[in-house]
Amino acid sequence: MASLATTVAGIYLPSCVYNASGPRTGSSAAMSKIAASASGGVLAKSATVESQTGNPQPRTWQSAAASLNSEGLPNSGIDYYISSQTITDTMGDNAADKPYMVSISGKNLADNLEMLKAISAARNADSRIAGVELNLACPNVIGKPIIAYDFDQMDGVLKAVKKLGLYDDIPLGVKMPPYMDGPHFEKAASVLNKYKGMVNYAASINTVGNAFAIDTAAEMPVISSKGGFAGLSGKAVKYTALANVRKMRELLDPSIDVVGVGGVESGEDAFEMILCGAAAVQVGTCHWTEGPKCFDRICDELKTIMAEKGYSSVDDFKGKLKPWSKEGAAIARAAKKARQAKEGGASGAAAVAEGGGDIYVILTQILAIVVAVLLADKLGIVPLSI
DSSP states (O other): OOOOOETTHHHHEEEEEOOOOSSSSSHHHHHHHHHHHTOOOEEEEEESSSSSSOOOOOOEEEEEOOEEEEEOOOOOOOHHHHHHHHHHHHGGGGGTTTTTEEEEESSOOOOOOOHHHHHHHHHHHTTTEEEEEEEOOOSSSOOOOOOGHHHHHHHHHHHHHHTTTTTSSSSSEEEEOOOOHHHHHHHHHHHHHHHHHTTTTEOOOOOOOEEEOTTTTEEESSOOOOOGGGEEOOOGGGGHHHHHHHHHHHHHTTSSSEESSSSSOOOHHHHHHTTTTSSSEEEHHHHHOOTHHHHHHHHHHHHHHHHHTTTTTTGGGOOOOOOOOOHHHHHHHHHHHHHHHEEEEEEEHHHTTTTHHHHHHHHHHHHHHHHHHHHHHTTSSSOOOO
């Protein structure tokens, strides 16, 4: 049977699919449902120093194609997420099988450093804190810039973290925003590579900032804060996420893992992320809309794809995206035809069962006539012989 096990930043994950920080991660009650699912680990809500309620409602919006959110980091504060009681309540009997990780997104550098110190101290007392994700990409805090779009600031943050001297042995990842331009990819990767050995993975991508949706009935934005501007996620960002995973894997030092996140809703989506070089995949919006059962479904779908392709482990196809070729295009066409034929057969059977029911009506009527004639003949009413 195909194994989904992987490692990220040296942390063992029994499944390469786990939750993104954000939806359904604010409390131990919510996180315990993730721990009980097929998710490979539990990543807590991005924390601030103190608890906060976030931006005014409505701050989220969903459609079939996309989701918007401008939550403003509502969370219970870092002390809550690193407390032994929270970890116990979250992980339950799953603590030995999968990791618990924390995420931070301070309002400024001083806040981030304070939280990193607190996490280090808590980890010394409770080793169940497997790692830390430092959010350098949040676009939803009013008046605060996205750190990872200011490369000098990004370098300064990581330099200050390095100076703490606490994170050479504690797995540390960074949440990255989406990049669209080649030089930006290169600059971001060069900053991260500068801190290899301390930075162990990059999670790409966070939401695409400053999206906008309108309620045409009310003629107003669907989001109340920030003038209606919000972070874009869900299906709409998948292809941007794939590009970022691919480029980051090409540019980052091999010692820095890439975690793919953005628009993952199926096993096929996860497969594509890993094929582009992701060591693991996070699920955010789908977890928000479907709940933790999404991890069971996505993992099952990914296992099916792996079995069909003859892959027994994630390493069998991780980062092994093939270049475009005529041979590959022929395989794609054949697969498309086979899929269409299968779907056509299924729809044909459905048509017979639904719209094609007239055939059965006619056959039934003919059969009834034959039976009637035979009975009439037997009773001598209408003789069949001359």
